[in-house]
Amino acid sequence: MTDxxxxxxxxxxxxxxxxGIVPPDDETPxxxxxxxxxxxLSRLTYEYFERSRRExxxxxxxxxxxxxxxxxxxxxxxxxxxxxxLTSFFVGMIIFLSATLxxxxxxxADPSSTPAIILPDWYLYWSFGLLKLGPLNPDxxxxxxxxxxxxxxxxxxxxxxxxxxxxxxxxxxxGSARRPVEQPFWASVGVGGVVFAxxxxxxxxxxxxxxxTNLLFDLxxxxxxxxxxxxxxxxxxxxxxxxxxxxxxxxxxxxxx
Amino acid sequence: xxxxxxxxxGILTGGGLVWMVLSGWYTxxxxxxxQLFGEIPSGLGxxxxxxxxxxxxxxxxxxxxxxxxxxxxPAFQQLRxx
Numbered sequence: 232m233t234d235x236x237x238x239x240x241x242x243x244x245x246x247x248x249x250x251g252i253v254p255p256d257d258e259t260p261x262x263x264x265x266x267x268x269x270x271x272l273s274r275l276t277y278e279y280f281e282r283s284r285r286e287x288x289x290x291x292x293x294x295x296x297x298x299x300x301x302x303x304x305x306x307x308x309x310x311x312x313x314x315x316x317l318t319s320f321f322v323g324m325i326i327f328l329s330a331t332l333x334x335x336x337x338x339x340a341d342p343s344s345t346p347a348i349i350l351p352d353w354y355l356y357w358s359f360g361l362l363k364l365g366p367l368n369p370d371x372x373x374x375x376x377x378x379x380x381x382x383x384x385x386x387x388x389x390x391x392x393x394x395x396x397x398x399x400x401x402x403x404x405x406g407s408a409r410r411p412v413e414q415p416f417w418a419s420v421g422v423g424g425v426v427f428a429x430x431x432x433x434x435x436x437x438x439x440x441x442x443x444t445n446l447l448f449d450l451x452x453x454x455x456x457x458x459x460x461x462x463x464x465x466x467x468x469x470x471x472x473x474x475x476x477x478x479x480x481x482x483x484x485x486x487x488x
Numbered sequence: 489x490x491x492x493x494x495x496x497x498g499i500l501t502g503g504g505l506v507w508m509v510l511s512g513w514y515t516x517x518x519x520x521x522x523q524l525f526g527e528i529p530s531g532l533g534x535x536x537x538x539x540x541x542x543x544x545x546x547x548x549x550x551x552x553x554x555x556x557x558x559x560x561x562p563a564f565q566q567l568r569x570x
Binding site for chain 1: 513
């Protein structure tokens with residue numbers, strides 16, 4: 232990898248200089264090793280990114296646009312026109328929808344009767360599902376088969392575990408990868424987390440799922456692991472064909488860890 | 489290819505939006521019963537019948553338009569390049 236990007240005429244391009252992006256480990260294949268990949272997903276990955284890089288380079292060389300070293304565009308008019316048009320669109324959409332499809336106004340709530348199904352809003356299903364982790368609550372022989380805490384206490388503490396895990400992730404990984412393929416492990420951790428959010432949400436509404444409850448409970452924890460493993464294998468094989476100095480111009484202001 | 493995608497997306501969102509509004513006006517049986525896909529009411533006036541015709545037309549315009557721009561035209565271009 233050279234430090235300076237040179238054109239055919241020997242003139243330095245403005246996006247030259249070191250990439251600032253380093254491969255995460257010594258096992259990353261070299262350029263020639265990557266080119267030697269002739270089949271499979273790694274070859275496909277190499278061809279995909281190489282084609283897009285080449286298209287970008289061709290466009291750039293055909294263009295008479297002179298790239299300057301600027302940190303950003305001016306607020307007025309560039310950013311303001313873009314922001315105002317986006318804002319106008321969404322405000323107009325809200326006015327249009329509220330005028331054409333006014334929301335349903337239901338009958339007043341009856342405090343003397345309990346509905347058959349009580350659920351939180353859908354985006355809190357994951358937390359509601361954590362309250363149904365009773366089978367994971369161990370009963371201790373030392374207590375004569377009793378549980379250390381009630382199932383509901385256990386479910387509430389599980390919320391702390393999940394929130395704590397999410398809070399710790401930014402300290403373990405700084406997020407310097409620009410694409411999932413650059414850090415397969417953390418990308419697969421993310422895939423597993425997203426799938427777990429979905430499965431634990433399904434567990435929250437287990438009464439409505441036409442499936443055996445025990446099977447559903449097992450799948451809740453197995454599917455995230457399966458999805459994470461599959462994505463790790465896919466990304467790991469893609470990584471062999473990936474070029475780490477892609478798109479460096481867009482990420483020069485954000486050096487890696 | 490990106491242009492074709494944007495055209496298909498525009499058809500999907502634009503046609504779908506107007507279809508959703510017309511369906512909300514005419515074929516919405518209730519909040520807790522069938523929504524948008526309810527029975528077409530009888531005894532509609534001229535405007536109502538025109539809206540139902542427009543609703544059906546938009547439905548198929550959305551489906552066929554998206555298929556054309558996302559599937560048929562790219563496939564045709566691939567065939568022609570091959």
